[in-house]
Amino acid sequence: MQLAFIGLGKMGYGMVSRLIKGGHNVVVYDVSPEATAKAKQIGAKTTSFLKDAVKNLKGQKIIWLMIPNQFVENTIEKLKPILPKESILIDGGNSHFEISKKRGEDLEKSGIKFLDIGTSGGLRGAEIGYSMMAGGDKGAYDIVEPIIKSLSIEKGYNYFGPYGAGHFVKMVHNAIEYGFMGAMAEGFDLLKRGPYKDLNMLEITRVWNSNSIIKSFLMEIMEQVFSKNKNLGNIPNEIGDSGEGRWSVETALKYNVPFTINTYALFSRYISRDKDKWSNKIQAALRREFGGHTNKERA
Numbered sequence: 444m445q446l447a448f449i450g451l452g453k454m455g456y457g458m459v460s461r462l463i464k465g466g467h468n469v470v471v472y473d474v475s476p477e478a479t480a481k482a483k484q485i486g487a488k489t490t491s492f493l494k495d496a497v498k499n500l501k502g503q504k505i506i507w508l509m510i511p512n513q514f515v516e517n518t519i520e521k522l523k524p525i526l527p528k529e530s531i532l533i534d535g536g537n538s539h540f541e542i543s544k545k546r547g548e549d550l551e552k553s554g555i556k557f558l559d560i561g562t563s564g565g566l567r568g569a570e571i572g573y574s575m576m577a578g579g580d581k582g583a584y585d586i587v588e589p590i591i592k593s594l595s596i597e598k599g600y601n602y603f604g605p606y607g608a609g610h611f612v613k614m615v616h617n618a619i620e621y622g623f624m625g626a627m628a629e630g631f632d633l634l635k636r637g638p639y640k641d642l643n644m645l646e647i648t649r650v651w652n653s654n655s656i657i658k659s660f661l662m663e664i665m666e667q668v669f670s671k672n673k674n675l676g677n678i679p680n681e682i683g684d685s686g687e688g689r690w691s692v693e694t695a696l697k698y699n700v701p702f703t704i705n706t707y708a709l710f711s712r713y714i715s716r717d718k719d720k721w722s723n724k725i726q727a728a729l730r731r732e733f734g735g736h737t738n739k740e741r742a
Contacts, residue, residue, distance in 0.1 A: 444468070444590055447496040448487075449518065450509035450536075451478035453735040454562060457569025458509060458535075458594055460485050465593030472496040493518070497525050504530035505587060509562075512538045512686065519546065528554030531583045535560045539690055540578075540611035547579050547606030556583035557606065560591070561613020565733035572596030576616070578608030614694070617687035618705040623661055624726045625708035631665075632722035645669040661729060668728045675724040682712040682726045683736055 445468040448459050456478065462469050463486045471487045472495075473479050479489040490496045497504055504526055508518060515538055522532065532555055534543060543559035550557045557579050564573035575595050577584055584591075584602045591600050603612050634642050648666035652658050672678070688709040695702035715723040730736040 444505065444587070445500055445502075446470070446505040446507055446587075446590060447472065447500055448507045448509065449473070449493070449496065451475070451482055452509070452511075453566065454535075454564075454568070455509035456482060457566065458507075458562075458573070459487055461569050461572070461594055462590065463487060467590060467593060470496050470499045493521055494525050497522070503586070505533070505590070506530065507533045507535055507590075509535045512536055516542075516546075519550075523550070523553060523555070526553075526555055529556065530554075531556045531558065531580075531587060533558045533560055533587065534610075535562045537561070537613065537617070537685060537687055538610055539686075540607040540609075540614055543578070543610045544605075544607035551580075556580040558583050558587070559607060559609040561609050561616065562594075563613065563616060564596070566735055567733070568594075568596075572599055575600035576609045576612040577602045578604050578610065578612070579606050611694075614687045614691050617685075618691035618702075618709075620661075621684075621688040621708035621712070622705040623659070624729055625704075625711050627661060627665065627729070628711075628722040628725040631725050632720070635721055645673060661733070664729055664733045665725070668732050672728070675721070675728055678724040678728045678731070680715055680720060680723040680727070682715040682723055683730065684709065684712050685736070688712075 447470045448455065449472050451459065451471060451473040459469055459471055459482055469487045470490060471479055471482045472490050472493055483489045488499060490499060497506065506522060508515060510518060515534055515536065526532065532550060538559065547557040559578045561576040562573050572595050575591050577591065577600065581602065603609055631644065634644065634647065645666065648662060648669055652662050652666055688705065692702060692706045692709055
């Protein structure tokens with residue numbers, strides 16, 4: 444299929460590379476000329492202007508946005524006047540699900556089909572495939588499913604409901620991720636500060652990743668972290684957050700859902716900005732390794 448892909452950051456470039464390997468024709472646009480030049484080297488068609496990315500598409504226009512949530516609204520407003528009816532607009536980033544619901548309803552009035560697709564997999568997704576959670580216009584989903592399939596790991600995608608459902612599922616996914624990372628951080632902190640000194644953290648993660656109950660993608664990343672930096676010496680103590688954990692806590696309060704573990708995991712990130720703890724380095728190192736996140740990111 445053919446599509447325009449807007450945003451070549453941490454996730455975007457890897458997704459474009461996977462799409463091209465999957466045989467799709469991809470027109471890319473990014474505010475960074477260096478990013479578009481890099482994409483051109485792997486076979487993407489590049490443009491210097493957003494409107495040209497749309498013009499270069501023949502037939503039905505399919506636009507995939509992979510940009511920070513604070514820039515989505517402005518980009519959509521620029522696209523609306525140049526997108527013909529029946530165009531498909533996809534937000535693959537981490538927008539708030541309630542905002543995505545409103546966006547879908549608004550775009551529907553203009554005849555534009557909207558999909559909100561939560562994307563997980565971090566930097567390794569380009570190699571092994573992403574996990575994708577879709578919401579929005581079901582007809583649009585059926586049309587672009589070959590694109591989603593090319594991006595995803597086997598059995599790693601599905602449609603979950605109307606506007607906002609994809610971003611809602613992804614939001615809760617990220618809140619659970621906060622909880623997992625917090626539990627891992629506290630566990631490794633106990634290993635380091637407990638009665639047995641100089642435990643080999645790398646060997647512990649290797650054993651745990653050998654079919655133990657807590658074997659996981661995050662534990663595999665922890666093993667990679669310790670193989671590169673056993674003492675986490677250059678990792679700052681401050682743990683960033685990009686919004687989804689906070690939104691999940693707010694939604695849980697709205698619907699009277701107990702959300703204690705993941706709420707504490709969010710608050711522990713706030714606490715990290717005032718205290719010097721090795722467990723904070725664990726979470727900061729995990730975020731850097733799987734997603735390329737800087738530790739000062741905020742929503």
